[in-house]
Amino acid sequence: MRRVAGLLALAAVPTGVLAVFFLLPVSGMLQRGVWPDGSFDLGGIAEVLGQERTRKVVWFTVWTSTVSTVASVAMGLPAAYVLHRLALPLRGVVRAALLVPFVLPTVVVGIAIRQLVGPSGPLGFLGLDGTPAAIVMGLVFFNVAVVIRTVGTAWEALDRRPAEAASALGASPLQVLRTVTLPALRPAIVSAAAVVFLFCATGFGVVLMLGGTRYSSVETEIYLLTTGAITGSVEYQAAAALSLLQIAAVVVMLLIAARLRAVPDPTVRRLRAPAARPRAHDVPALVATGVVLLAIAAPILTLLAGSLRQDGHWTLTYYRALQGSGQDAGASGMGGGLLRVPVSEALGNSLRIAVDATWMALLLGLLVSIVVTRRAHSRTEASVRNAFDGLFMLPLGVSAVTLGFGFLITLDDPPLDLRSSPLLVPIAQALVALPLVVRVLVPVLQSIDDRQRQAAASLGAGPLRSLMTVEVPVLWRPLLAAAGFAFAVSLGEFGATSFIVRAQVPTLPVVIYRLIGSPGTLNYGTAMAASVVLAAATALVVLAVERLRVPGVGVL
């Protein structure tokens, strides 16, 4: 009884936070659509879903996500093999660097792709600027890394003896790949594809920055509807309808993925094979990997170059402009006051908010992980716990825009008038980062054999002492890694933040978006410089995390 009470107490805090800051806002948002005038009305929803524009938006979301997912998997597989199975110089460095696109703020990716395919960019001659192809490029850019990491980790742990057995039975390298290796990797590939599809379908910053109002995905459409950018008035009902559609689609997709992932025998034999020297038949994979790495480096390098060049000269003008607050359309020179604060101050805001979001996400994530991984003593307890686990994965499937807008409309009345609270933005970002934190910590806690705790207890260790002896030594690295990821996610978070951020305390991604939306080369240049700074800050955090060598990070 005491045990259950203790677990309930542990579960109470995260559940309370989730209820107030996630379930309430999201349901508030949906309520506006389903009960528009205080009465239940599904007809409005049906009407919205039947509209021509909605159909176009849904179709656009589906096809761009599908194409991007297929491209990410196709590009990621050879690179996963090369970077995780072959002994190559600098392999560790490249693997670490590949983490950067994965956490790069979406506004940065957007501006980098624009710089690459824009009229004056290196790929300008292709005329891709403002086309869906540019959006697909952006989505692929930061999702290839997810595939490489997820599949690569599984590939690295793959026992090579079944492949050798097949080879000895007469299978050529290609046949071994098709009949033995790919089936063994199927769960990892399906996981990666599902996560990538999810990221693409709910991708916000990239689509907004590259598509504008012309090409809209479900996620950006919700944003455009709730900000009244399409018809000039806020359309709650349409936005709510799309949110509902999105949540339903995400749930269906996760169920399909779980089904596809199921294999005849789910047990995986873990055996870290030593990296092999590259051989003749590895050449195609090596070439493909080179192309992929080049494709990932190109936008970043173009962005960097763009931020350093003005009118054909190398200059630090744009970096100096970070001290200013943007160039107003009418005014000339710096300090015209497009933004209320200097860009450098926005960076400070971002860092402070990220620190808050990180400790919140860690605290909640740790509590959730502990509750989820304690051994269940009954079937009911196990199913309650599974539901609890699923509950905290919800922020992964619900669009950040829905969450942000829900904050805006539900947390502005007493007793929950939090709109001016400085903690609102960190809380929203912590909720967005929470699934990632839980996914890093749960496998580690699960890997601790319960008998270790029993052994500690039998030797006379109390619960706290046993925690220090058994859990803490294995947990501190993953905790640090989770902290790094939460920090990076918070730094780049844009969807939810853009709704609830206070105008006098903007974050860097919000400032970048505002600068890009304003005319003037100085504004655009400043946005690029700010993007480089943001990318560098994120990269530093993530590379520090990579040095911790926590296995399985990135496997969601």
Next chain:
Amino acid sequence: MLSIEGVTVSFGAQRAVDDVDLRLDDGHVLAVLGPSGSGKSSLLRAVAGLEPLRAGRVSWDGHDLAGTPTHQRGFALMFQDGQLFDHLTVAGNVGYALRLRGLGRAAARSRVGELLELVGLAGYGDRLPRTLSGGERQRVALARSLAAEPRLLLLDEPLSALDAELRVRLAADLRQILRESGTTALLVTHDQEEAFAVADRLAVMRAGAVVQQGTTEEVWAAPVDAATALFLGYSRVLTGAAAAVVLAAAGLPPADAVAVRRSALTAGGSGGLLASVVAVRATPDEVRLVVDVDGVGEADAVGAPGWLPAPGDAVELRVDAARLAVLTPGASP
């Protein structure tokens, strides 16, 4: 015909296989017997083309295999733990090589049925590997290897993962199946009983080198040196005066060293050697004694079951000449 000439395999500075020569004629089963770490598995992997050679050559019918990748050698490899493909059914596993060769569905199914019958698993086709016992998994692995109709079957400790009773039964089955199918096979193992039960030729490997080879009977009867004798199951090696006493009691000419099996000395009858009992252990089949033999020192002996001497008792020992092996010094290669 497989020939291995001067083969060396090294991992960094360490030579796992050091200048090994072996020959295996068609239709024979050669066991490479050695303790763990002797390099026997590396030798097997080198023959399969899974480990690069530092020096020497592996050839088949005089044709050097250096440029031939594993999948074109026609040497099926059976692992210690089977390495069945977990995502395929038993039938899928056994039929794997048949599908690679593009055999029709009906033909493949009937061939898979025959092979499963051969290994005593008829009707197991739809099971998944994980639902099988260790012995069943090894039988499936064997059927899968035979389906490839390999020129040479490579067996890496095929029975070691099984419990003792099953190992004996499966070893007999394995020998019979290899004979019936006329398969040429190279077996590596650390278990001398497994080697004797399955193979007709034996090569003893130690520290990367082959120290002795011949028919199983030859090697068994005349181990090349003391270490080989002990590895082959001889309980002690006696030298000098002790060897002379035992050989004299057996009616053999004197030699420098003699390897003695436990059952070479039988206590409880009348014989040539006098001894006193040091320790006694009863088993269902026999009584095992440690005795102190006059002029020899400590030795092992057996007695008939049911007869139980006490430590300190005086006994007489009879020596069975067939269970001694005279070691010739300097005979090792």
